[in-house]
Amino acid sequence: MTPPADSTVHVSSLSRRIYGWSWQAFPIGMGTGAVYVTMSAVKYHSRALTVVETVFFIINIALFLLNMSTLLLQTILYPQQALRLIKDPVKGIFVPLCVLSFATIIIGTINYAVPTGHIRPNFIYILFWVYIAFSLVVCTPMLMIWFNKPHDLTTFTPAWAFLVFPMMLVGVVAFNVLRVxxxxxxxxxxxxxxxYVFQGLGFFVTFIYICIYIIRIMTTGFLNGHQANGAFVACGPPGFTALALINLGKCAMEILPQHNLVSPSAGEIWYASSVMAGVLLFGLAAFFFVFGALPYWWKVHKHLSEILGCWALTFPNVGWINTLKVLGDIFNVQGFYVAHLVMTIAICLTWGVLFALTLVAFWRGEIFMADGREVVEGRRRRSGESWRSASTSVVDAEKASVGDVEKRAGGEASGCGSVR
Structure with a gap:
């Protein structure tokens, strides 16, 4: 069948949006969650601050539902496009971010819905196991898909560890659940x-990724261009693990004696060792933050089409920032509280700038907007008709080797790739 001429290709903007949507949209919600999670830990808390946090929590839920429903529509209307995004060696690493976004919603529910009586603790306990199942169902097949093909380590970025992040965050979700x-x-x-089990699993696997990251920058220098944002992802594993270990240790100090387990002093020993390990990991996370921030302005590309990756400036830093407040509670050092407040304000300001720029990029069609011919091709593939145009880049991309795809779009793995 002869393909239609360019002048006859008419596709609605809504169809182009649905076809062009991707899993890279979830960092926006995670960045929104980062705002209320860091705010909730502020030492001197007011009711007005809680109201602001609740607003961000509602925005996060709305973004999560928008992303999930749009990707569901994409799966129904353009199944081959949806499958291509999952199998893509670059964009596939962002699929597990939907689980991380769900984790921020669980934490927000504990903070704002349980105290008001809208949600009961029993439901939170169920949500915990739902999160475990969700992370396993998403991460396990994505790891199999991703590791089934070779990857070029010269394009490595810490964002590749997103495939394991949901399991690493189980410890954070767990100590929040234990609050109720x-x-x-x-x-x-x-x-x-x-x-503890999943926190250990997630941290040690992601720590291997961090080791590869150090080898990468020793070989090629600081992450450049598209990948510069990915440097901040390295803060996530040590930061969240420090936060999880200290809080889980505090919970163990109460739980183990209640059930007469191990020994009468086991809970205190677990807590003390967790504090020591947390301080060590906090130092590592803070180092990676500085290590990524110092060369950032000169290395990152400043294009609206790459704004999505800049959201990595927010959520990976939540772990070590909230650890500041926890260390302030433990050692009674006011400087930790001040540092936490300063970094919380920085997260809020960053969110405001990124959200505004993301809206501008969306309005201009710089992100989440597919080409009309790609949409037409997707419809024809869905209906079983086969035709191709020499100018259709989608077909060419499908025939390209995995190595070529990574070299051409390797920068997108930092979360800052152009989504067109």
Whole structure:
């Protein structure tokens, strides 16, 4: 069948949006979640601040539903495009971010819905196991798909660790759940142990990624252009693990004696060792933040089409920032509280700038907007008709080797790739 002339290709902007949507949209919601998660830890808390946090929580839920519904429509209307995004060696690493976004919603629910009585603790306990299942169902097949093909380490970025991030965040979700599950409840022990198991799994796997990151920058220098944002992802594993270990250790100090487990002093030993490990990991996370921030302005590309990757400036830093407040509580050092407040304000300002620029990029069609001919091709593939145009880049991309795709779009793996 002869393809239609360019002048006859008419596609609605809504169709182009649905076809051009991708999993790279979830960092926007995660960045929004970063705002209220860091705000909730501010030492001197007011009711007005809680109201602001609740507004951000509602925005996060709306963004999550928007992303999930749009990607569902894409799967129904353009199934081959949806499958291509999942199997893509670059964009496929962002699929697990939907689980991370769900984690921020669970934490927000604990902070703002349970105290008001709208949600009961039993439902939070169920959500914890839903999150475990969600992370396993998403991460396991994505790891199999991704590791089934070779990858060029010269294009490595810490964002490749997104495939394991949901399992690493189980510990953070666990200690938040234990805030509403009493220590004497038998279910608390299960949440505690599962939190430790998955936190250890996630951290040690992502730590291997960090080692590869160090080797990469020793070989090629600081991450440049598209990948500069990905340097901040390296803050995530040590930062969140420090936060999780200290808080899980504090929970263990109450839970283990309640159930007469290990020894009478086991809880205190777990807590003390967790604090020491947390301080060590906090130092590593802070180092990676400075290590990524110092060369950032001179290395990053300043184009609206790459604004999505800049959201990596927000959510990976939440772990070590909130650890500041926890360390202030433990050692009674006011400087930790001040540093936490300063970084929380910085996160809020960053969110404001990024959200405004993202709206501008969306309005101009710089992100989440597919070419009309790609949409027509997607419709024809769905209906079983086969035709190709020499100018259709989608067909060419499907025939390109994995190595060529990574070299051409390797920068997108930092989360800052152009989504057109």
């Amino acid at each position: 599950v009493p220590a004497e409840d038998p279910r608390a022990l299960g949440v505690l142990l599962v939190g």
